[in-house]
Amino acid sequence: MSGNELRFQAICQVTDREKLPPKTPSRLEELWAVDVFTLSKMQACLPKEVYKSIKSTVQTGGKLDVAVAGTVAAAMKDWAISKGALYYAHVFYPMTNITAEKHDGFISVQSDGSAITEFTGKVLVQGEPDGSSFPNGGIRSTFEARGYTAWDVTSPAYIMETDNGATLCIPTVFISWTGEALDKKTPLLRSNAAMSKAAVRLLKLLGYADVAPVNSSCGAEQEYFLVDAHFAHSRPDILLTGRTLFGRPAAKGQQFDDHYFGAIPERVQVFMQDVEERMYRLGIPAKTRHNEVAPGQFELAPFFEAANVASDHQQMTMTILKNTAKKHGFICLLHEKPFAGINGSGKHVNWSVGNATQGNLLDPGDTPHDNLQFLLFCGAVIRGVHMYGPLLRAVVASASNDHRLGANEAPPAIISVYLGTQLEDVFEQIKQGDVKSSAHAGVMSLGVLTLPEFPKDPGDRNRTSPFAFTGNRFEFRAVGSNQSVSGPLVAMNTILTDSLTWVADELEAELAKGLSLEDASFAVLKEVMADHSDVVFGGNGYSEAWHKMAVEERGLLNLPTTADALPILKEKYIEALFEKTGVLSAAELESRFDVYAEQYVQVIEMEAKLVISMAKTVIYPAAFRYLSELATSITNLKQIGITLEQESAEKVAGLTKLMIDTVSKLESAIANHDFATIEDHMQYCAKTLRPLMDQVREYADAIEGDVADDLWPLPKYQEMLFIK
Numbered sequence: 001m002s003g004n005e006l007r008f009q010a011i012c013q014v015t016d017r018e019k020l021p022p023k024t025p026s027r028l029e030e031l032w033a034v035d036v037f038t039l040s041k042m043q044a045c046l047p048k049e050v051y052k053s054i055k056s057t058v059q060t061g062g063k064l065d066v067a068v069a070g071t072v073a074a075a076m077k078d079w080a081i082s083k084g085a086l087y088y089a090h091v092f093y094p095m096t097n098i099t100a101e102k103h104d105g106f107i108s109v110q111s112d113g114s115a116i117t118e119f120t121g122k123v124l125v126q127g128e129p130d131g132s133s134f135p136n137g138g139i140r141s142t143f144e145a146r147g148y149t150a151w152d153v154t155s156p157a158y159i160m161e162t163d164n165g166a167t168l169c170i171p172t173v174f175i176s177w178t179g180e181a182l183d184k185k186t187p188l189l190r191s192n193a194a195m196s197k198a199a200v201r202l203l204k205l206l207g208y209a210d211v212a213p214v215n216s217s218c219g220a221e222q223e224y225f226l227v228d229a230h231f232a233h234s235r236p237d238i239l240l241t242g243r244t245l246f247g248r249p250a251a252k253g254q255q256f257d258d259h260y261f262g263a264i265p266e267r268v269q270v271f272m273q274d275v276e277e278r279m280y281r282l283g284i285p286a287k288t289r290h291n292e293v294a295p296g297q298f299e300l301a302p303f304f305e306a307a308n309v310a311s312d313h314q315q316m317t318m319t320i321l322k323n324t325a326k327k328h329g330f331i332c333l334l335h336e337k338p339f340a341g342i343n344g345s346g347k348h349v350n351w352s353v354g355n356a357t358q359g360n361l362l363d364p365g366d367t368p369h370d371n372l373q374f375l376l377f378c379g380a381v382i383r384g385v386h387m388y389g390p391l392l393r394a395v396v397a398s399a400s401n402d403h404r405l406g407a408n409e410a411p412p413a414i415i416s417v418y419l420g421t422q423l424e425d426v427f428e429q430i431k432q433g434d435v436k437s438s439a440h441a442g443v444m445s446l447g448v449l450t451l452p453e454f455p456k457d458p459g460d461r462n463r464t465s466p467f468a469f470t471g472n473r474f475e476f477r478a479v480g481s482n483q484s485v486s487g488p489l490v491a492m493n494t495i496l497t498d499s500l501t502w503v504a505d506e507l508e509a510e511l512a513k514g515l516s517l518e519d520a521s522f523a524v525l526k527e528v529m530a531d532h533s534d535v536v537f538g539g540n541g542y543s544e545a546w547h548k549m550a551v552e553e554r555g556l557l558n559l560p561t562t563a564d565a566l567p568i569l570k571e572k573y574i575e576a577l578f579e580k581t582g583v584l585s586a587a588e589l590e591s592r593f594d595v596y597a598e599q600y601v602q603v604i605e606m607e608a609k610l611v612i613s614m615a616k617t618v619i620y621p622a623a624f625r626y627l628s629e630l631a632t633s634i635t636n637l638k639q640i641g642i643t644l645e646q647e648s649a650e651k652v653a654g655l656t657k658l659m660i661d662t663v664s665k666l667e668s669a670i671a672n673h674d675f676a677t678i679e680d681h682m683q684y685c686a687k688t689l690r691p692l693m694d695q696v697r698e699y700a701d702a703i704e705g706d707v708a709d710d711l712w713p714l715p716k717y718q719e720m721l722f723i724k
């Protein structure tokens with residue numbers, strides 16, 4: 001059998017595929033949150049006092065009163081059963097980026113052999129999955145093998161449906177027996193609480209008597225690729241690693257800019273509508289859909305929500321994208337760099353902080369007082385990003401995101417802040433101390449503390465900045481498409497907590513000197529700018545000049561790979577940050593370093609093994625078959641007096657030899673396990689294994705460019721990216 005059969009079969013299968021039967025679209029009110037056990041559903045079925053108690057728990061994030069848990073559990077079970085559920089699951093978010101579930105039946109067998117359904121307050125509030133196989137970075141071995149899950153009441157329970165029934169899902173935190181966080185949700189809740197405390201304190205200093213708890217918000221834009229499953233299934237690399245380890249870029253890529261915001265292919269739009277319906281049923285506010293820059297790449301953005309709920313919803317969104325894609329005959333690739341030569345995928349995390357009494361605290365606002373408050377919060381962010389920029393780099397570090405960061409398609413691995421020309425100008429004036437002067441074109445006069453109206457969607461967007469102010473929020477653009485948004489949110493909340501505390505301390509000290517609130521605030525802001533304006537940068541983040549200036553003149557760190565970035569988590573100042581804010585203990589932080597470092601090494605070693613096996617068992621045989629064909633025809637032709645140039649054969653033979661030699665080098669390199677520390681092992685992966693893998697690929701992709709098309713076994717880029 002020739003090598004191409006699978007590939008041609010796949011092309012036929014894709015082009016001949018039958019469309020899914022059309023669905024009648026539902027109206028929004030028929031869909032919205034129907035699968036969520038919302039507060040209003042609880043209000044309808046719970047006794048008044050119970051409802052009041054749970055409502056206050058939801059709104060303040062406090063502990064659920066055990067006395068009401070039983071009543072809530074019974075109501076939740078009845079609702080779930082009415083939706084066809086026989087099982088419930090505690091859903092939790094271990095330190096990997098996945099969503100984990102432990103399913104249990106409502107069934108309880110009675111002594112007479114009959115079965116009833118049962119769901120007590122105790123099992124609602126606490127579960128005990130055998131989580132011993134989840135990575136814990138050594139935390140649990142030193143304490144207790146078991147991990148516990150506990151309902152996070154601020155995130156509502158919901159129903160997940162398959163074709164064969166429904167499951168009640170309960171979002172939970174996952175902690176060790178001694179209370180250590182083993183997951184991504186616990187630190188997020190803690191960071192929110194810490195940030196709230198610091199923000200409330202500052203707001204009170206600003207003179208507000210009535211200050212509601214402050215919460216962080218998040219709107220995460222998700223980029224993804226869709227590839228027909230027939231193609232994806234014929235590619236071991238996509239199947240196992242989520243990306244192509246081989247593949248020669250097609251002649252057509254994204255150079256014509258014809259995909260971005262172009263008409264969405266019909267098959268894809270049908271898929272998106274299905275995704276959105278599922279999201280609406282689960283109360284996830286899908287809001288924007290469009291094609292992205294690369295062929296086959298798309299984006300989905302929800303309306304923003306409270307960070308904790310947004311984070312759970314983001315995990316659900318990734319699951320829904322993957323599962324729905326399968327129904328539509330696609331594979332949804334969330335990997336940060338599935339295809340070489342075209343853009344990879346990110347997840348822009350839009351983040352702000354606000355409360356019910358003062359609103360969005362990163363919104364400039366209309367009154368001088370609002371503006372002062374805004375400048376202090378914004379100044380706090382600037383200080384935080386300057387002091388802890390490397391932490392922001394570390395929390396988005398992964399083997400797959402390394403392909404994007406610093407590759408001139410995503411923000412660089414140097415963390416700086418983009419403010420926009422107007423706001424940068426305001427902060428520059430604050431730094432100069434000339435706050436009484438009025439600025440450009442009469443748009444603002446800091447003398448009366450009136451800032452210009454900032455356009456909500458500033459025209460001067462800077463896509464090359466990793467951390468950009470976008471009118472009333474910051475947009476963290478370095479986050480990878482496959483990552484949980486929780487880590488970035490924890491980092492942003494925590495550095496803001498530290499900065500707000502510092503701002504409040506300084507402000508108190510200035511006020512104690514007898515300064516007016518305005519003068520005291522500007523004194524603090526001036527200090528922020530004197531020490532931290534180096535992090536503010538409005539130019540081209542991709543340019544060589546910036547990389548040089550950032551590092552040499554401004555002292556910012558450039559951490560190109562995960563091997564460089566992750567060790568930041570072990571720095572004393574980072575440990576101190578998490579300890580003093582109460583977000584992570586030293587042991588919890590260290591366990592996170594261990595887990596992520598281990599993951600990085602595992603991913604690269606797994607990919608390296610697959611590179612070796614594909615090079616030997618897929619690419620080499622294709623080259624060999626082609627060479628045999630050439631050899632036969634060259635000889636045959638010679639016999640009838642035609643001489644053919646042997647160049648082509650020699651070229652392919654040469655490349656194949658180079659490829660196989662490099663594969664041998666990679667094989668011996670991967671056998672090396674002699675490392676003093678995991679840091680050394682990570683550096684080895686980044687500096688030795690990765691370059692060898694890239695080299696094998698380079699030869700293989702060159703071979704693909706010469707071997708007869710009908711002998712090439714793997715679906716090619718042009719097929720995967722353009723046939724839908």
Ligand code: ADP
Pocket residue numbers: 217218219220221288301302303304305348350351352353360472473
């Ligand atoms: P763009 O692609 O231009 O950056 P989008 O409209 O695709 O913008 O995404 C912007 C995201 O920012 C949306 O998810 C939106 O809900 C979110 N967002 C808006 N305001 C806030 C806020 N105050 N806090 C957090 N996210 C916000």
Ligand code: MG
Pocket residue numbers: 221348475
């Ligand atoms: Mg964006």
